[in-house]
Structures are given as C-alpha cells and as structure tokens.
Amino acid sequence: MSVYPDVVVVGAGVIGAACAHALTVAGVRVTVLDRGAPASATTASGEGNVLVSDKAPGPELDLAVASRLRWPSLIESLREDLGAGAEIEWEAKGGLVVATTEAAARPLLDFAAAQRSVGVDAREIPAERARDFEPHLTRAVTAAVHYPQDAQLQPVLAACALLAAVRERGGTVRSGVTVSGVDTDATGRVRAVRTSDGEVACGAVINACGPWSGAFSAAAGAPIAILPRRGIVLVTAALPPTIRHKVYDADYVGAVASGDADLQTSSVVESTPAGPVLIGSSRQRVGFTDHLEVKVLRELARKAVALFPILADVPVMRAYGGFRPYAPDHLPVIGPDPRVPGLWHATGHEGAGIGLAAATGRLLAELLTGAEPHLDPTPFRVDRPALMEAA
Structure with a gap:
C-alpha cells in the first residue's frame, strides 16, 4: 500500500x-x-x-x-x-500611532481606551512627547499612543x-x-x-x-467570498537608524476596517535592519490587476513626508505590490x-x-x-x- x-x-x-x-x-x-x-x-x-x-x-x-x-x-x-538554517528577522520594536489633526485625536484615544479595556498595552502619551519616541516625526501631532506589543517580522x-x-x-x-x-x-x-x-x-x-x-x-x-485587495509598498534608499518604531497615522485603522473598493491610503513608515525605510499603505479592490499606478505611489510618498519631513529628500529605490485575501x-x-x-x-x-x-x-x-x-x-x-x- x-x-x-x-x-x-x-x-x-x-x-x-x-x-x-x-x-x-x-x-x-x-x-x-x-x-x-x-x-x-x-x-x-x-x-x-x-x-x-x-x-x-x-x-x-x-x-x-x-x-x-x-x-x-x-x-x-x-x-x-534548524540551527544555523533558521534565518529569521524579528524586531519587537513597538508601534507608535499618531493623529495629526484635531478631528482625529479623540477617535484615536477612544480606540486605545477600548483596547486597554480588553488587556492591550496601549499607552497614551502627550502629543508634545511624541518626538521623544521619534525625533524626526512631524510637529503636527495632536495625539499619540505607544503600543509596546507591536513587532516586525521578515x-x-x-x-x-x-x-x-x-x-x-x-x-x-x-x-x-x-x-x-x-x-x-x-x-x-x-x-x-x-x-x-x-x-x-x-x-x-x-x-x-x-x-x-x-x-x-x-x-x-x-x-x-474571498477577494483580492491590492496593496503597494515603497522602499527607500538605505538610511542610518532614523525611525525607531512602526509608525502610522491614525487613519490607518479606518482604512483597514473599510470595505470600500476604491483606493484608500494611509501613512505607515518603518525602518528595516538593512537600512531602507518601508512606506505604506494602500488598499484597493481592482481584481488581479497588477500594474503600479503612479497616483498611488505619489500619494504614499506625500503622506510619508507629511509624517516624517526628513524623508522629503530620500530617494525611493523601488516599489512592490501584491494581493491580500479580503473577506467581506x-x-x-x-x-x-x-x-x-x-x-x-x-x-x-x-x-x-x-x-x-x-x-x-x-x-x-x-x-x-x-x-x-x-x-x-x-x-x-x-x-x-x-x-x-x-x-
């Protein structure tokens, strides 16, 4: 048999x-x-x-x-x-979520409070202290929450x-x-x-x-009903250590939860161990259309610079995209x-x-x-x- x-x-x-x-x-x-x-x-x-x-x-x-x-x-x-064969990059770097408008501040803090009620380590920090966590962050921060549990995995x-x-x-x-x-x-x-x-x-x-x-x-x-939802990431030239955490604007949470098929972008920025900075994120239901749209790349870059002005003169070396499995x-x-x-x-x-x-x-x-x-x-x-x- x-x-x-x-x-x-x-x-x-x-x-x-x-x-x-x-x-x-x-x-x-x-x-x-x-x-x-x-x-x-x-x-x-x-x-x-x-x-x-x-x-x-x-x-x-x-x-x-x-x-x-x-x-x-x-x-x-x-x-x-696996011994030497287990090449794994794990960074328990934590996350920093910031609001950059007055309208976004209260929803961010309320969201964090709801998470704390179920045991998430969501630490509200004064807006003026956000740059203690990220020295190159925009000064336009109106609210900030530090999430020590957030991490990064290659x-x-x-x-x-x-x-x-x-x-x-x-x-x-x-x-x-x-x-x-x-x-x-x-x-x-x-x-x-x-x-x-x-x-x-x-x-x-x-x-x-x-x-x-x-x-x-x-x-x-x-x-x-599992459908493709397209996302794009920009990759910059290698930099010396610049961004310490995974940092994103508070509107990212809304983009994740949305079922809208149209293009949605929000700023997500983080460094990698090799030096390049990854810039996201976009969400778009376009079937399996795989070409990169300049409007999406431009919007990601614009929002990243708004969050970290230091990135304005940093060259983008490449962009890549892929499809994610979306459930309604x-x-x-x-x-x-x-x-x-x-x-x-x-x-x-x-x-x-x-x-x-x-x-x-x-x-x-x-x-x-x-x-x-x-x-x-x-x-x-x-x-x-x-x-x-x-x-």
Missing part, C-alpha cells in the same frame, strides 16, 4: 507554512503544494506587520494577541530545530523557516505544482487533490491560497467546510496574515486533530453569512 500524506496544504505562503508546521508538530503527515516558489506571492508583498494596535476589541484582536504571544516561542523552536524568512522545519519532520514541500480541484469518495469526503503533476491522495486538504482562495474553494465545490466581514476563515468533508480553510487575513499566522496555524491544527482549541473558533467559521451570501 502506498504511503500518502494525511493532509495536503495548498499554498506555501506564511499561513500555509504555519498550518503545515503546526500539523507536523502534532504528528500529522503533511504535503505542501504551491504553483510558485514558497512565500513568493502575498507573503513576499507584505511589510511583516505583527500588530495589535490596529484591531478593535473582538475576535480578530483576540487572534492577534494570541499570535503575538506565540511568535517569540515559535521562532525560538525554529532556531532549535515574512519570507519566517515562512521559509517554517517550511524547512516541516521538511525536518518528514513533510514534503513541492513548488511548481498547480492544484485544480479535489476528488471525493462515494460519501462526498475528500480523498485526493488534482494537480498538474497528477493526483495526490490525502485525508484532508487545507485551502491556504490567500487571494486565490475564492477560486480554489469554488473548484473544490464549496465557494467562499474582515475576519479570517479558519476551520472545516461542512459542505465538503475533509476540506478546510485558512484564509481571509487580508494584510494581517504575517501577524496572525502563528495563532492561525495552531488553531487549525487543534481543530483538525481534535485538540482543545486555545481560542474560540466560532467567529472564524466558514459557514457564516458574509462568506456564504457573497460567494
């Missing part, structure tokens, strides 16, 4: 990698399939945000807090497993380390393999996935296809699909996938293996109205 994986994970981005890793830790045999190289799509297009500062009290914030607590120990375990390195650990435990990672659907047995249960390399038998399949999850779910016979109700999808037994989903994280990956992988593995979940999985169910009605 041939040996086949218990689970096939479709998608080798950070979410698929985190699910595969958690499953192999639990003793499940796993094969990860991706039509491209690992971490080469949405994961490679992100800034690496690990944020609690941008989420209102509720299930996504609960997932974010659990993931933020999980990432350091997960990284340590990867380093123990997403491609993290995903590749997770997948390397999957291989160390006997799992398989295959690139250049396109999955076109699933086959089921007489009872309707998943028995295999159909791929460009032939059929791969399995007991379960996890849809971790990111922005392409809607298409895969439809091919699997259980459509869900702004909640990830984590768990089994009751319409097709053996089909599971881990998607819909939009721009928060890096930060949410650690807890997402753990929660999915707990559910699939029957372990006690560390979070209530109910809000992330696939059969919720927002996903079913719009599919």
Whole structure:
C-alpha cells in the first residue's frame, strides 16, 4: 500500500507554512503544494506587520494577541530545530500611532481606551512627547499612543523557516505544482487533490491560497467570498537608524476596517535592519490587476513626508505590490467546510496574515486533530453569512 500524506496544504505562503508546521508538530503527515516558489506571492508583498494596535476589541484582536504571544516561542523552536538554517528577522520594536489633526485625536484615544479595556498595552502619551519616541516625526501631532506589543517580522524568512522545519519532520514541500480541484469518495469526503503533476491522495486538504482562495474553494465545490485587495509598498534608499518604531497615522485603522473598493491610503513608515525605510499603505479592490499606478505611489510618498519631513529628500529605490485575501466581514476563515468533508480553510487575513499566522496555524491544527482549541473558533467559521451570501 502506498504511503500518502494525511493532509495536503495548498499554498506555501506564511499561513500555509504555519498550518503545515503546526500539523507536523502534532504528528500529522503533511504535503505542501504551491504553483510558485514558497512565500513568493502575498507573503513576499507584505511589510511583516505583527500588530495589535490596529484591531478593535473582538475576535480578530483576540487572534492577534494570541499570535503575538506565540511568535517569540515559535521562532525560538525554529532556531532549535534548524540551527544555523533558521534565518529569521524579528524586531519587537513597538508601534507608535499618531493623529495629526484635531478631528482625529479623540477617535484615536477612544480606540486605545477600548483596547486597554480588553488587556492591550496601549499607552497614551502627550502629543508634545511624541518626538521623544521619534525625533524626526512631524510637529503636527495632536495625539499619540505607544503600543509596546507591536513587532516586525521578515515574512519570507519566517515562512521559509517554517517550511524547512516541516521538511525536518518528514513533510514534503513541492513548488511548481498547480492544484485544480479535489476528488471525493462515494460519501462526498475528500480523498485526493488534482494537480498538474497528477493526483495526490490525502485525508484532508487545507485551502491556504490567500487571494486565490475564492477560486480554489469554488473548484473544490464549496465557494467562499474571498477577494483580492491590492496593496503597494515603497522602499527607500538605505538610511542610518532614523525611525525607531512602526509608525502610522491614525487613519490607518479606518482604512483597514473599510470595505470600500476604491483606493484608500494611509501613512505607515518603518525602518528595516538593512537600512531602507518601508512606506505604506494602500488598499484597493481592482481584481488581479497588477500594474503600479503612479497616483498611488505619489500619494504614499506625500503622506510619508507629511509624517516624517526628513524623508522629503530620500530617494525611493523601488516599489512592490501584491494581493491580500479580503473577506467581506474582515475576519479570517479558519476551520472545516461542512459542505465538503475533509476540506478546510485558512484564509481571509487580508494584510494581517504575517501577524496572525502563528495563532492561525495552531488553531487549525487543534481543530483538525481534535485538540482543545486555545481560542474560540466560532467567529472564524466558514459557514457564516458574509462568506456564504457573497460567494
């Protein structure tokens, strides 16, 4: 009798990698399939945000807090497993959120107060002290909140380390393999996935296809409303240490929560260990249109300079964009699909996938293996109205 994986994970981005890793830790045999190289799509297009500062009290914030607590120990375990092969950039740098108008000040402080009520470390600081945290910040600050829990993770390195650990435990990672659907047995249960390399038998399949999850779910016979939402990041020339935290304008929270299809931009600025400054962020529902629009680049640059005037004369070396998996109700999808037994989903994280990956992988593995979940999985169910009605 041939040996086949218990689970096939479709998608080798950070979410698929985190699910595969958690499953192999639990003793499940796993094969990860991706039509491209690992971490080469949405994961490679992100800034690496690990944020609690941008989420209102509720299930996504609960997932974010659990993931933020999980990432350091997960990284340590990867380093123990992989030794010198675990090249991971983790910066517990904290975040600074600022309002730059009088109208934005009170909503920012009220948002932070609501987060504090559920245990988030959100420290209101006097506007005049904001430059103690960031000396090059604009003087137009009207309110500021410091979030020590916010962090930064290099997403491609993290995903590749997770997948390397999957291989160390006997799992398989295959690139250049396109999955076109699933086959089921007489009872309707998943028995295999159909791929460009032939059929791969399995007991379960996890849809971790990111922005392409809607298409895969439809091919699997259980459509869900996951859509692509495009984002752009600017990368400057390398600078000496200039920006200490992840810094963003208070309007970023509104852009994250909005379902508007039109272009939305807000200023998010941070340094990297190598020296370049990353400038975001934009959100735009334009399908899979992949060309860079000058108006978006110009708007990102304008808002970054408004936040940090020192950037006015710093050259932008390149820009990159990618697609994020958008769910209409702004909640990830984590768990089994009751319409097709053996089909599971881990998607819909939009721009928060890096930060949410650690807890997402753990929660999915707990559910699939029957372990006690560390979070209530109910809000992330696939059969919720927002996903079913719009599919």
